[in-house]
Amino acid sequence: MGEPTSLQHSTIKSVLSKPQIERIIEAVEGRFDEQVEFLTQLVRAASLRGNEAGIQKIVSNALEKRGYDVRSFAIDPAHIGKDPAFSPTRFDLKDSTIVVGSKRPPRESGRSLALNAHVDVVPVGTSARWKYEPFSATREGDWLYGRGAGDMKAGLTANLFALDALSAAGFDLKGAVQFQSVIEEETTGNGAAMVLAEGFRADAVLISEPTDEKVVSANTGVMKFAITVQGVPAHPFEVATGRSAIDIAVRTIEHLRQLEQEWIAERPIAQPDFASVGNPIALTIGTISGGEWLASVPSECRFEGRIGFYPGEVAEARAARFASFLKKAFLDDPLLKGCPAPEIEWVGVKQGGYVLPPGSEAEELLAKAHSLADSSERELLRFVMPCYLDAAVFALHGDMTSLVYGPVAEHIHAVDERVSLPSLLRVTKAIALFAAAWCGIEARAPQV
Numbered sequence: 508m509g510e511p512t513s514l515q516h517s518t519i520k521s522v523l524s525k526p527q528i529e530r531i532i533e534a535v536e537g538r539f540d541e542q543v544e545f546l547t548q549l550v551r552a553a554s555l556r557g558n559e560a561g562i563q564k565i566v567s568n569a570l571e572k573r574g575y576d577v578r579s580f581a582i583d584p585a586h587i588g589k590d591p592a593f594s595p596t597r598f599d600l601k602d603s604t605i606v607v608g609s610k611r612p613p614r615e616s617g618r619s620l621a622l623n624a625h626v627d628v629v630p631v632g633t634s635a636r637w638k639y640e641p642f643s644a645t646r647e648g649d650w651l652y653g654r655g656a657g658d659m660k661a662g663l664t665a666n667l668f669a670l671d672a673l674s675a676a677g678f679d680l681k682g683a684v685q686f687q688s689v690i691e692e693e694t695t696g697n698g699a700a701m702v703l704a705e706g707f708r709a710d711a712v713l714i715s716e717p718t719d720e721k722v723v724s725a726n727t728g729v730m731k732f733a734i735t736v737q738g739v740p741a742h743p744f745e746v747a748t749g750r751s752a753i754d755i756a757v758r759t760i761e762h763l764r765q766l767e768q769e770w771i772a773e774r775p776i777a778q779p780d781f782a783s784v785g786n787p788i789a790l791t792i793g794t795i796s797g798g799e800w801l802a803s804v805p806s807e808c809r810f811e812g813r814i815g816f817y818p819g820e821v822a823e824a825r826a827a828r829f830a831s832f833l834k835k836a837f838l839d840d841p842l843l844k845g846c847p848a849p850e851i852e853w854v855g856v857k858q859g860g861y862v863l864p865p866g867s868e869a870e871e872l873l874a875k876a877h878s879l880a881d882s883s884e885r886e887l888l889r890f891v892m893p894c895y896l897d898a899a900v901f902a903l904h905g906d907m908t909s910l911v912y913g914p915v916a917e918h919i920h921a922v923d924e925r926v927s928l929p930s931l932l933r934v935t936k937a938i939a940l941f942a943a944a945w946c947g948i949e950a951r952a953p954q955v
C-alpha cells in the first residue's frame with residue numbers, strides 16, 4: 508500500500524511542537540546507556556546463519572515486556588519457487604524464526620509504520636585478525652566493536668529505543684506500528700519476503716541499516732550463483748590427456764570479469780544516481796573449491812559468487828543473459844571448447860533493485876528529523892547502495908515506501924566491524940522524531 512496522496516506535504520513542525528520535539532530527544536538520551544547495554548547483549552548472541560534462535564528470543568522477550576503483540580514464525584519453504592518475493596535456497600532454517608511485534612492504537616487515525624532490522628550476521632573470517640574477539644562486543648571510546656554491531660544490531664536497537672522514547676515522553680502513536688526483526692537478509696532476503704507473505708504491510712517501512720546517516724536512493728538487483736565445471740582427471744604422468752577443472756574455473760572467472768565490464772558499460776543514463784558508483788555490478792567470487800588430490804589433474808571445481816544489475820530490470824532476464832554468455836564462452840574460447848557445459852545454480856538472493864522516488868513525504872519528514880537530531884542543521888544526503896537490501900522486497904513486492912537510514916559503521920562484513928555510538932544516538936533520535944511525525948502522536952490518556 509502506498510502512502511496516502513496529499514496536495515501538500517506536512518512538515519515536521521506542523522505535526523510536532525517544539526516542546527514535543529525536545530521531550531522526545533530527551534527521552535532518547537535518557538535511555539541511551541540502556542540501549543548500548545542491549546546492543547552489547549545482541550552482539551554477544553552470535554547470530555550466524557542458522558543460529559538466530561537465541562537472539563530472536565532476546566528480541567521477542569524485549570517486545571513482550573513492552574506490551575507488543577508478538578508473533579514468531581519460520582520461513583515456509585513452500586513459497587520458494589512460487590512467490591517472486593522469495594529467492595532460491597536449500598538451507599535448512601527450521602530453528603530460526605522471524606519476530607514481529609505490533610502495536611495498534613485504539614482509535615487509528617494516523618499512518619502506519621514498520622521499523623525493520625535483520626539479526627543475521629556474516630561469518631567473522633579469521634578471529635585472530637580482530638583487535639577484540641568478534642562476539643565480545645568491546646567498547647573503545649565512542650565505538651562498539653563486534654560482528655553485527657554495525658550491520659545491523661545497532662539499527663535494531665535504534666528502532667526499539669526510538670519507540671520506547673515516544674512512550675516514555677508520554678505519547679502514543681496515532682498509527683499502527685510494527686517492529687520487525689528478520690533473518691536471511693545476508694543470504695536470500697526470504698525473511699523480509701516471509702513478513703510480506705504473512706500479510707504484514709504498512710504505509711512506510713524504515714530499515715536502519717548502517718548508511719552513515721544518509722538515505723538510500725536506490726540499490727542494485729543482485730543474483731547469487733554457484734558454478735560447477737568439469738575437467739578430465741589424469742595422473743601427472745599422462746598430464747596431456749587431462750584437463751584441469753581448476754584451470755577451467757579460473758578461465759571461466761576471467762570470462763565473467765569481461766561480462767562484468769559489459770554490464771558496467773550499460774550504466775543507465777536515466778538513473779543519474781548511478782553515475783557516481785564506481786562498480787555497480789560488483790562481480791564477487793566469494794568461495795572456490797576443487798580438486799581431489801594434490802598430484803592429480805582435478806576433475807571438478809565449484810565456485811560461488813554474486814553479480815549486480817540495475818533497478819527496473821527483472822532478475823530472470825539478467826539470469827538468462829548470464830547463462831547464455833557462459834554458454835557462448837564455452838563454445839568460442841579454444842581453452843574451454845569441448846569441456847562439458849558449466850552447471851549454474853542460483854543459490855541465494857535473486858532479486859531486482861529499487862529506487863526511492865525523490866520528493867516523497869516520508870523522505871521529507873525523515874530529512875527534517877535527521878536535521879533536528881543534531882544541532883548542526885545538516886542536510887540528509889542520498890546515495891546508491893550497490894548491494895542487496897531487504898527494502899527491495901518491500902518496495903517491489905509490497906509496494907511500500909521504503910527508507911533505508913542508519914548509523915555510521917566501519918568495516919562491516921570485514922575485520923574489526925564497529926559502530927559509532929554518538930551516531931547511533933543521533934539516528935535513534937531521528938527515527939523517534941520521524942515515527943512521531945509520520946504516524947502522528949497524542950498525549951497518552953491517564954491510566955485509571
Ligand SMILES: [Zn+2]
Binds near residue numbers: 625658659692717
Ligand atoms: Zn545489513
